[in-house]
Amino acid sequence: MIRFSNATVTYPGGVRAMRDLDLTIEPGEFVVIVGLSGAGKSTLIRAVNGLVPLTSGGLEVNGRDVTALGRAGMRDLRSEVGMIFQGFNLVDRTTVLKNVLMGRLHQSATWRTMLGMYSKSDIDVAARALDRVEIIDKAYVRASNLSGGQRQRVGIARALAQEPSIILADEPVASLDPPTSHVVMRYLQQIGRELGITVIVNLHFLDLATAYADRIIGLRDGVLVFDGPGSDCDANVFESIYGRSLTADDTMAKQAAL
Numbered sequence: 001m002i003r004f005s006n007a008t009v010t011y012p013g014g015v016r017a018m019r020d021l022d023l024t025i026e027p028g029e030f031v032v033i034v035g036l037s038g039a040g041k042s043t044l045i046r047a048v049n050g051l052v053p054l055t056s057g058g059l060e061v062n063g064r065d066v067t068a069l070g071r072a073g074m075r076d077l078r079s080e081v082g083m084i085f086q087g088f089n090l091v092d093r094t095t096v097l098k099n100v101l102m103g104r105l106h107q108s109a110t111w112r113t114m115l116g117m118y119s120k121s122d123i124d125v126a127a128r129a130l131d132r133v134e135i136i137d138k139a140y141v142r143a144s145n146l147s148g149g150q151r152q153r154v155g156i157a158r159a160l161a162q163e164p165s166i167i168l169a170d171e172p173v174a175s176l177d178p179p180t181s182h183v184v185m186r187y188l189q190q191i192g193r194e195l196g197i198t199v200i201v202n203l204h205f206l207d208l209a210t211a212y213a214d215r216i217i218g219l220r221d222g223v224l225v226f227d228g229p230g231s232d233c234d235a236n237v238f239e240s241i242y243g244r245s246l247t248a249d250d251t252m253a254k255q256a257a258l
Contacts, residue, residue: 023217036243133187
């Protein structure tokens with residue numbers, strides 16, 4: 001379970017990216033967070049694994065009080081939380097398999113990782129993760145030789161290799177074309193449903209969010225303005241989140257037609 005209680009994040013300079021947030025996300029939920037750039041979407045996601053500390057309020061993740069964790073406690077928390085990035089964050093000069101094995105660092109002895117001598121069990125976990133996103137055939141290809149969609153699938157596999165209870169995806173389709181975006185979202189949806197992993201995704205396009213999310217969280221200027229199923233996200237809800245009327249440019253369908 002993830003529970004924010006009156007949580008606020010204020011950045012240097014006085015920018016309040018999250019304001020008095022009360023939010024509970026249950027285990028196994030597939031949640032999409034939507035809102036304009038600067039609405040607080042990335043702040044919320046990065047608070048979950050401690051990358052962004054709260055200024056005030058509380059945050060509990062998997063029974064841990066995140067605001068009270070020391071260095072060792074934060075390492076333990078992050079070992080349970082996989083992260084998928086907009087920019088993929090792969091090591092281009094090495095193979096796909098070795099990139100995915102980086103998700104096993106918390107489980108492996110330091111000397112093994114320094115020498116690149118992963119155990120058979122770690123390699124098996126990484127291979128299963130690659131197979132789940134249907135890219136096992138690229139295991140020994142250099143990451144630099146992959147397309148954008150393939151690179152993001154490797155990013156998903158790396159997060160899966162951690163064997164996490166939570167996966168955070170920060171704008172995972174922002175640099176992808178519409179068909180590839182749907183592929184990535186389907187993998188994330190399947191992972192949540194089949195493995196019981198809590199998945200939280202930041203998106204801009206509301207139609208993409210409603211197509212896949214169990215639940216949509218709408219943020220505006222760091223404030224929670226919508227929390228409900230995708231079926232409730234009509235034009236009025238969009239206006240409450242984005243502060244203006246919905247247009248064709250706000251949909252993934254329009255981008256696909258361009």
